Amino acid sequence: MTAISDGEKLRHIGEQATDARMNIEIETEGMTLNIGPQHPATHGTLRIVAKLDGEQVVAAEPIMGYMHRGYEKLAEVRTYPQVTTLVNRIDWVGSFANETPFILAAEKLMEIEAPPRAQYIRTILHEMSRIANVMLGIGDMGVQVGAVTPVFLAFRDREYVLNQIEAATGGRFHPNFDRIGGLKDDLPAGWIQNTKNAMEKVEEFCDTIETLMYGNEIFQARTRGIGIIPKDVGLAYGLSGVNIRASGVDWDVRRDAMPQGLVYDQIDWKVWTHPDGDCYSRMWVRLQEVREGAKIVRALLGQIPAGPVMAKVPRIIKVPAGEAFVETENPLGVMGYYIVSKGDLNPFRVKIRSASFSNISITPWLLKGVYVPDIIAILGSLYFILGDIDR
């Protein structure tokens, strides 16, 4: 016998009574609605099995794995420099941020530190991939609640950021630019000024979207008070990133547990939180993060030190035996790599802790009792990327 507290017992009885009342009031036959795997609102191939009573969700369950590509296993047969090519494809709209924690973990095992200039550029690119990612998420939220225009504005202004990432790394979507001990190349001429201009465009976008979308009464009616995640429930489900900060938890890896090799501690910036925990507050915190990201990039650009971008590393990289776990604050939440090395050319085992997997696992709890249109609003505000769920 497991001990059940009085509170739990009462809650259970309450739930049963609600169900019974609902069934007596409106005698309707339940319907199972498969949202996905092919559905416009799932950003790829997520499937949500929703049991409906009319338009109300009785139970919902996310089914993942349609896009599983086995990166953890594939990484075991790649050399360390080759793995960055793989992990680029985990969160495909903010790719550079996926490379950072892996490279940092490898550097930690090898006890190498990148030169200061490389650390600055790394942080700038990490933050720019956050901007590129979250801007798309904000525009996409508009589509989820039925406004088609914001997503075009988001794509238009995201282009300025992507152009700068491309100018520096050679890749718009998959930079593959981070190396153990530094970076592949130095910045091209004129990049710093162009990036500052791009950040101005980003801030203009934030101002536009704040009035066009966030200020719209219908958008607020669709998102305020919908999909509320209390602090303790969010923590219990392992939510991270914006989703937990919007529930009032003031916790950011960039500030509170910054790994060696990034330079967030060199500048002043602010971690945004919101007490409400509903869809609107999640989107609001996202918007503030884009603004703050632009501010961070501009501040870092102003104080990039001179020097080399690559430390002395052996030509053939062998990582000494040991284990390392490094996590960073990625666009979608906390992302971490746990690397076990046996001293070979390739890792013995890689475990990827991706943010969206945990973020999406709260959906059965969160979707109970909401209406069908709210499913889409909640999924949009949780903002996941399928590659980040399935890896």
Next chain:
Amino acid sequence: MIGLAFWIETTFRSAGGLAAVLLPAGPLVYLYLFKMMSFMQSRLGPMEAGPAGSMQLLAEVGKFLQKEDLFPAKADRIVFAAAPFVVLVSSFLLVVVVPFGPDAWFVNLDTGVFFAMAVSSVSVIGILMAGWASASKYSMLGGLRAAGQLIAYELPLVLAVMGVVIQAGTLNMQDIVLAQAEGEIFGFGGIGNPFIITQFLGFVIFMIAMQAELTQPPFDMPVAESELVTGYITEYSGMRFLLFFIGEFATAGIFAMIASVLFLGGWWVPGIDPDSNLFNILGPAVMFAKVLGVTFLVFWFRITYPRFREDQLQKLAWKVLIPLSLLNIVITGILKVAF
């Protein structure tokens, strides 16, 4: 009409009806859906087919005509096949009572407004048929949402028109135009009395209810492409999808015609004697200009706003629009008696 044989007159009227329904739909799609929407979203829209992409719609129609006419395995084939026609029939029935000039009308019904409001609901049947017969869950949800929405917004639509009817003192569409042409606003008759000025609240309610009747955003819950794929149209392809598509824009054009007859003076423009024969030629052009103006508002809202949720949408109809339109009727009645 001068003494034409019955069959000649009927042929003319049928051809005119077809033209009145289908001709505005093309420009609406091109001007607003293709071009205005593109410019608002910082893109160019179609540019290749014809000058500035103006032939794009023809290309689209050609594409849809070539597509296979698919039926879902479990669909009720007869109902499924008939549904788009039922929706289109409602548009054709609506245009019957719209006047385009002093003598240019199809039928001059004494109960024109009543007839228009009655047949505008026929499309609900078609949408319900499509939703149910598709044997798809998305379609069924879409069809049910559409039924709930269209019935809810029928009431404010009718009640908003009541103000106009009280002021004009007639249900005849032609006489409503004449009442606006010959009326005066509190003694000032320079521009007649377009009811948009004296019935402004009624016009706003009519436009909102019309937006919902057309299932355009922010009231596009029944088709909600990010939730229900495309609602009741999900399973349709080829020719039948095209009929739904044309029906949507043709109905937008015809509702705009009714709005311009009721509130903007119909085929009449200030400064010309409404009995003048000139209006038989000029009237359709004036109507078309007014239709473009009204539909501009419709599509502007469509492109700008997010979508309401089903319960919020019902709340807006029952708790805001209906009380407001009742208030409008009361005020109009009092003023009618007082002046």
